[in-house]
Amino acid sequence: LSFFLILSFLLTGGSCALFAQNPLISGQYTADPSVRVFGDKVYLYPSHDIPVRPGKGRPGWFCMEDYHVFSSANLTDWTDHGVIVSQNKVPWVKSDTYSMWAPDCIFRNGKYYFYFPAPPADTTLGRGFAIGVAVSDNPAGPFVPEPSPIKNVKGIDPNVFIDKDGQAYLYWSQGHIYGAKLKENMLDLASEPVILQKLPEKGLKEGPYLFERNGIYYMTYPHVENKIERLEYATGDNPLGPFKMAGVIMDESPDGCWTNHHSVINFKGQWYLFYHHNDYSPSFDKNRSVRLDSLFFNADGTIRKVVPSLR
Ligand code: FUB
Numbered sequence: 001l002s003f004f005l006i007l008s009f010l011l012t013g014g015s016c017a018l019f020a021q022n023p024l025i026s027g028q029y030t031a032d033p034s035v036r037v038f039g040d041k042v043y044l045y046p047s048h049d050i051p052v053r054p055g056k057g058r059p060g061w062f063c064m065e066d067y068h069v070f071s072s073a074n075l076t077d078w079t080d081h082g083v084i085v086s087q088n089k090v091p092w093v094k095s096d097t098y099s100m101w102a103p104d105c106i107f108r109n110g111k112y113y114f115y116f117p118a119p120p121a122d123t124t125l126g127r128g129f130a131i132g133v134a135v136s137d138n139p140a141g142p143f144v145p146e147p148s149p150i151k152n153v154k155g156i157d158p159n160v161f162i163d164k165d166g167q168a169y170l171y172w173s174q175g176h177i178y179g180a181k182l183k184e185n186m187l188d189l190a191s192e193p194v195i196l197q198k199l200p201e202k203g204l205k206e207g208p209y210l211f212e213r214n215g216i217y218y219m220t221y222p223h224v225e226n227k228i229e230r231l232e233y234a235t236g237d238n239p240l241g242p243f244k245m246a247g248v249i250m251d252e253s254p255d256g257c258w259t260n261h262h263s264v265i266n267f268k269g270q271w272y273l274f275y276h277h278n279d280y281s282p283s284f285d286k287n288r289s290v291r292l293d294s295l296f297f298n299a300d301g302t303i304r305k306v307v308p309s310l311r
Contacts (some may be wrong), residue, residue, distance in 0.1 A: 001162045003220045005236060009069075012284065015304065021167055022291040022292065022293075022308075022309055023277070023279045023280065023289035023290055023291050024042075024044070024078060024099065025070060025078055025080075026280070028048065028050065028068070028080075029049035029050065029104070029280065029287045029289060030047070030049040030105075030208070030288070030289055031046055031047040031237070031259075031276045032047035032101065032102030032103070032261040032276065033045075033263055033265050033274035033275065033276060034046070034102070034209075034289075035263045035265050035272075035274045036105055036106065036139075036228035037265055037266070037267050038112075040073060040108055040269055041073050041139075041283075042071065042073075042075060042265065043070070043071050043139045043140070043156055044067055044069065044070040044290065045069050045103050046067075046068070047067070047101055047102050048066055048067055048100070049061065049062065049063065049064060049287045050064065050065065050098075051287060052242050055099040058098075059083075059209060060286075061286065062098075062286045063098045063286070064098055064100040064101065065087050065088075065098050065100060066083045066085060066087065066100060067083065067084050067085045067116065067260065068080055068083055069084050069139070069140050069141065070082065071139070075111075075267070075272070079252045080091070081140035081141065082141075084114065084134070084136075084141040084142070084143045084302075085100070085103075085114060085134050085143055085145060086209070086309070087118060089145065090118065090120065090145040091145065091148075092120050092121060092147065092148050092149050092155065093118040093120065093121060093122060094119045095121070097117050097118065097119045099117075099221075099267065100117075100158045101117045101129070101156050101157065102117070102156065102158075102207060103115060103117075103158065104160050105139070106162065106168075107139070108168065108186055110137070110160070111135050111136065111304040112135070112136045112138065113135055113160070113186045114133065114134045115131060115158035115160060115170070116131070116133075116158065117129040117131045117132075117133060117156040117172070118136070118201055118206070120149055125282045126154065128154055128155070129155055129156045130147060130149035130153065131150050131153045131156075131172055132146055132148070132150065132159045133146050133150065133186065133187055145271070146187060148286065148310065150170070151189065152189050152192075153170070153172060153178075153180075154170040154174055157172055157206050157207045157208060157261070158172050158175045158211050159196040159207075159208045160182070161211070161239060163212070164240055167180070167239075168184075168186060169181055169182060169183060171196075171208040171219075173206035173221075174205065175204060175303050176194055176196070176199070176205060177194065177199060177205050177208045177219070178193045178194065178219055179194060179196050179239070179260065180192065180193040196208075196219060196240065196242075196243060197242040197243065198234065198241060198243050199219070199221070199234055199243060200223060200225075200232070200243055200245060203223055203225040204224045205221050205222070205223050206221065206229075206261075207221055207222045207260075207261040207262065208220070208221050208291075209262060209263050209264060211264050212239075213297070213301070214301075215237070216235050216236075216301050217238065217243075218233050218234075218235055218246075218303075219233065219234045219236075220233040220234075220249060220262065220264060221233075221259065222259065222260045222261055224258070226252070227250035228253055228256075228258050229258060229259055230250065230252045230260070231245050231273075231275065231306075232247065233236060233247060233248075234246055235301070236267075242293045246303075246306055247304055247305075247307065249262070249273065250262075250275060250306050250308065251305070253277060255282075256282070257277050257278040258285055259276070259285070260275050260276060260277075261275065261276055262274055262275040269296040270291055270294060271296065272295055273288060273293050273295040273296065273306050274292050275290075275291055275292075275293075276288040276289060276291060277291055277308065291308065291309075293306050293307075294306075
């Protein structure tokens with residue numbers, strides 16, 4: 001094992017992959033991994049891609065009707081805790097759209113808040129996606145959805161960050177990446193949404209994920225300029241920016257999957273990047289599976305590019 005670790009370390013310029021069991025979950029598709037450390041376990045909140053069937057979803061497009069949560073104490077053995085939220089059990093969601101896209105979850109004041117985007121049934125809320133919250137006493141659920149989506153938020157890919165001073169922020173995407181402060185109740189905005197400044201202007205940016213390390217705020221996001229998404233990051237000294245483009249975390253996939261979507265955690269002193277690829281569905285890139293690789297920083301806080309580990 002140590003021979004392969006040293007070889008991998010040399011071949012990847014230091015960003016060696018410590019896990020060889022990618023993709024992490026078999027038996028169902030998992031995408032858009034939002035991963036959190038709660039207590040001594042890691043919780044994975046992915047989207048749940050399912051194959052399109054007659055009457056279920058739009059051919060050639062993403063199809064998702066619910067969310068599962070998985071947990072692991074060692075990043076190798078994962079327990080599926082089952083469905084935590086489904087489209088036909090959320091009062092405000094248009095229940096036949098199969099568009100339960102990328103979620104996130106966070107802990108505050110004894111409760112777990114699960115954020116998810118979906119098209120609303122109420123047409124006065126406009127076309128496209130709204131973002132709602134479901135609340136639980138336990139990271140594995142049961143989660144109870146709020147009756148309405150968050151006011152003043154239109155878009156997908158919610159991400160929540162709580163700063164050291166206790167202020168919570170919600171990020172989401174709608175072409176650009178938006179951010180706003182959240183109230184203490186974690187259910188309402190506490191400030192007007194702003195487009196985060198100084199991220200690349202051209203090309204779709206989505207899937208924001210913000211984390212802080214040694215006083216640096218890292219805004220990380222998939223960015224597509226030429227058909228396939230690349231994971232990039234920008235840094236700043238404030239959770240709402242302005243940010244400065246700092247580099248690429250993971251290059252575009254060379255073999256097809258046009259989306260990538262990720263999250264970053266520190267677990268037991270090691271940093272990890274969770275992301276997705278269509279490993280179990282090579283001919284259809286909207287049936288994806290979650291992957292994991294170690295993430296390393298340089299002394300100046302820049303991130304070393306991650307080379308995806310192979311199965
Ligand atoms: O999973 C559906 C969408 O694909 C997500 O919301 C995006 O981030 C992309 O991964």
